[in-house]
Amino acid sequence: MIERFPTAIDISAAVRAGTFSNIFAVRPFLIADSGDVVFLAGGSLATGLFRARNASLTALAVDGQPAGGLPTDITYSGLASEAAFALNSSGQVAFLSVIAGPGIPEFSRNQAIFLADTDGSVALIARA
Numbered sequence: 001m002i003e004r005f006p007t008a009i010d011i012s013a014a015v016r017a018g019t020f021s022n023i024f025a026v027r028p029f030l031i032a033d034s035g036d037v038v039f040l041a042g043g044s045l046a047t048g049l050f051r052a053r054n055a056s057l058t059a060l061a062v063d064g065q066p067a068g069g070l071p072t073d074i075t076y077s078g079l080a081s082e083a084a085f086a087l088n089s090s091g092q093v094a095f096l097s098v099i100a101g102p103g104i105p106e107f108s109r110n111q112a113i114f115l116a117d118t119d120g121s122v123a124l125i126a127r128a
Helices: none
Strands: 020-023 037-043 047-053 056-062 084-087 093-100 111-116 122-127
Touching: 037 084, 047 093, 056 093, 056 111
Parallel strands: none
Antiparallel strands: 020 037, 037 047, 047 056, 084 093, 093 111, 111 122
8 A cells, every 4th residue: 555645745854955836747757666656846945856655755866966976066956957757667766967066067068867776876877
């Protein structure tokens, strides 16, 4: 049985994105065979990619936070602008994000593909 979430979820303490104010319809949510649900949402503080699993919510990537597999001063900076993510049957999530930080050009060579594993760890797969 899949447990349901309340209508409004305050995620500020866990992921520093604030309270959801928008769930983006540009890219609909995805559901894995495992029951995981992955979706892109905007919060009162930031936009992020989230996974709901067994009545718990995990931020996979949030704009302004360090990008997985890169130096800590390189951050996610355009999850909503890309809105590209895929989910496999085991719950792993591949996603595309604009990145920002020292040495990253603003309008070119600033995209990367990441893989979020089921334990929440994120690895860099490819960078343009």
